[in-house]
Amino acid sequence: MFFQLIVSGISFGSLYALVALAMVIIYKTSEVPNFGQGEMSMLSTFVAYTLLVTHGHSFAVSFIGALLFAAILGIFLEFVFLRRAKDPNILSLILITLGFQMILYGLASWKWGADQRDLPFPVSDFDVINLGPAVISYLNIATLLITLILMLLLFVFFKYTKIGVAMKATQQNAMAARINGIRTNRILSITWAMSSAIGAVAGILLAPIATLDPNLMLDPLLKGFAAAVLGGMTTLVGAALGGYMLGVIENLFGGYISLEFKSVVAFGIIVLVLCFKPSGLFAKHYVRKV
Amino acid sequence: MLLEIKNIETFYTLIYALRGVSLTVEEGTITAILGNNGAGKSTILKTVMGLLDDQPDKGTIEFMGKRIDGKDPEVIVRMGLSYVPEGREVFEELSVRENLLMGAYIRRDRAAIRKDFEQIYGYFPVLREREGQWAGTLSGGEQQMLAIGRALMNRPKLLFLDEPSLGLSPILVKEIFEIIKTINQEGATILLVEQNARMALAISDIGLILENGRFVMKGKSKELIEDKDVQEFYMGMRSEESAKGYQRWKRKKRWR
Ligand SMILES: Nc1ncnc2c1ncn2[C@@H]1O[C@H](COP(=O)(O)OP(=O)(O)OP(=O)(O)O)[C@@H](O)[C@H]1O
Numbered sequence: 308m309f310f311q312l313i314v315s316g317i318s319f320g321s322l323y324a325l326v327a328l329a330m331v332i333i334y335k336t337s338e339v340p341n342f343g344q345g346e347m348s349m350l351s352t353f354v355a356y357t358l359l360v361t362h363g364h365s366f367a368v369s370f371i372g373a374l375l376f377a378a379i380l381g382i383f384l385e386f387v388f389l390r391r392a393k394d395p396n397i398l399s400l401i402l403i404t405l406g407f408q409m410i411l412y413g414l415a416s417w418k419w420g421a422d423q424r425d426l427p428f429p430v431s432d433f434d435v436i437n438l439g440p441a442v443i444s445y446l447n448i449a450t451l452l453i454t455l456i457l458m459l460l461l462f463v464f465f466k467y468t469k470i471g472v473a474m475k476a477t478q479q480n481a482m483a484a485r486i487n488g489i490r491t492n493r494i495l496s497i498t499w500a501m502s503s504a505i506g507a508v509a510g511i512l513l514a515p516i517a518t519l520d521p522n523l524m525l526d527p528l529l530k531g532f533a534a535a536v537l538g539g540m541t542t543l544v545g546a547a548l549g550g551y552m553l554g555v556i557e558n559l560f561g562g563y564i565s566l567e568f569k570s571v572v573a574f575g576i577i578v579l580v581l582c583f584k585p586s587g588l589f590a591k592h593y594v595r596k597v
Numbered sequence: 598m599l600l601e602i603k604n605i606e607t608f609y610t611l612i613y614a615l616r617g618v619s620l621t622v623e624e625g626t627i628t629a630i631l632g633n634n635g636a637g638k639s640t641i642l643k644t645v646m647g648l649l650d651d652q653p654d655k656g657t658i659e660f661m662g663k664r665i666d667g668k669d670p671e672v673i674v675r676m677g678l679s680y681v682p683e684g685r686e687v688f689e690e691l692s693v694r695e696n697l698l699m700g701a702y703i704r705r706d707r708a709a710i711r712k713d714f715e716q717i718y719g720y721f722p723v724l725r726e727r728e729g730q731w732a733g734t735l736s737g738g739e740q741q742m743l744a745i746g747r748a749l750m751n752r753p754k755l756l757f758l759d760e761p762s763l764g765l766s767p768i769l770v771k772e773i774f775e776i777i778k779t780i781n782q783e784g785a786t787i788l789l790v791e792q793n794a795r796m797a798l799a800i801s802d803i804g805l806i807l808e809n810g811r812f813v814m815k816g817k818s819k820e821l822i823e824d825k826d827v828q829e830f831y832m833g834m835r836s837e838e839s840a841k842g843y844q845r846w847k848r849k850k851r852w853r
């Protein structure tokens with residue numbers, strides 16, 4: 308049972324890690340925890356559903372279409388709402404993202420209603436591979452692989468591409484970025500597009516094991532946020548590790564202590580981290596920002 | 598004329614920081630702006646770079662014959678103007694190499710960029726040694742070298758330097774100023790803001806003195822060095838005591 312809990316914990320952890328990454332990428336650039344993240348990926352998942360089920364496109368087309376939609380949605384929200392805020396403080400920024408959440412939730416409820424739907428996924432959750440004491444489903448493997456590939460892409464992007472380094476530069480010192488000719492507004496747009504697309508991947512991977520309705524991302528968003536806090540909000544590696552840790556801890560807690568209170572673990576972790584190590588477990592910052 | 602500033606006025610909300618500043622910078626020269634704390638020296642550079650929203654409030658700025666007032670820094674940098682800000686402002690959590698790479702952000706000519714890396718490592722060998730290190734872990738002097746190097750990676754026609762000597766040891770100040778001179782001789786025009794009047798006048802061609810947001814004096818640097826007022830008020834020299842041993846009255850600044 309122990310191994311089984313760990314294996315499925317890792318699988319859930321992948322999703323938390325994706326949400327956490329999406330949050331941290333925006334946090335580092337816009338300096339706001341984006342509470343609209345969950346609804347952004349929920350809406351994108353509905354777009355995948357519509358392309359796939361309503362319009363009968365292939366899964367690949369629907370998947371890519373949903374990511375494109377997510378990217379445009381991210382750019383749109385940042386450009387239309389966040390950028391308008393003059394001399395914003397953190398509180399007003401958070402309020403704006405909560406506004407995104409409510410608007411998008413309302414939009415999804417209106418368009419797709421509260422019906423619970425199934426997003427057909429090409430990989431099955433019922434076919435499993437035996438790993439000695441545990442089993443792992445094909446879907447879990449796909450989730451893990453896709454997450455790892457995404458993380459690898461992110462790593463390469465931030466380490467080896469000019470635009471990736473420029474994004475880091477903008478996060479660290481926007482004025483200095485501008486005097487080197489970096490168009491920081493464009494960087495902001497790219498950031499939101501990336502983050503939103505990563506969130507969409509999380510939603511599409513989650514939908515087959517959950518049910519697709521406007522509440523899809525409510526719980527994962529909180530978990531992802533907890534994971535990001537666990538990782539210190541400012542490091543991508545920290546966010547990813549935080550996601551996996553949270554997935555495993557939560558599953559072990561649910562298996563051995565109390566299934567009812569499983570969801571509380573995330574809150575407990577947020578509180579503990581904020582009390583004892585507010586910079587997160589994995590922060591390796593040379594100076595603390597904010 | 599490479600840069601022509603005509604009668605600019607700059608506000609920080611209600612603070613009237615520049616009160617009609619005019620300045621021309623000729624190609625190939627080093628021009629030095631001197632002045633006390635709060636005179637508005639940095640504000641001139643920031644205004645020209647387009648870093649202050651909606652400023653200058655009045656006046657015009659032309660770079661190579663084109664109006665640049667009201668333009669964004671991203672655009673101005675692309676025209677060939679580089680800026681080393683007060684307090685270095687390096688990217689602290691990027692490596693030294695990545696910092697320099699960001700200096701070349703707007704360029705596409707890879708081979709030439711590689712050559713420029715070599716040139717900058719030639720000016721500042723310590724940067725090569727620290728290449729992979731986070732810029733935030735460099736000493737203040739090393740960060741200053743990096744900030745200058747980063748600005749040079751843009752191959753500027755005109756380079757703005759805001760107090761490059763700030764917080765550096767006398768030996769390092771001398772070294773940095775020698776390199777500034779070299780950079781100038783290799784083709785870049787330089788506008789330098791300094792507290793260290795002695796050093797600035799020693800390497801510059803033209804000097805200007807700013808007080809309370811206005812220029813109060815302009816001249817050839819060679820002549821300013823000899824000027825009694827400049828010596829007393831900006832180079833910290835006492836004028837000679839009178840024959841009877843009485844301390845003379847504190848000199849009144851002539852330009853007031
Ligand atoms: N962001 C700002 N907001 C409000 N006032 C400012 C701001 N920046 C500068 N000032 C004011 O404008 C005036 C000129 O400042 P500036 O930084 O240009 O001086 P400086 O000549 O560069 O001085 P220093 O040698 O100390 O760097 C000062 O009175 C300063 O208080």
Ligand SMILES: [Mg+2]
Pocket residue numbers: 638639640683759
């Ligand atoms: Mg200054």
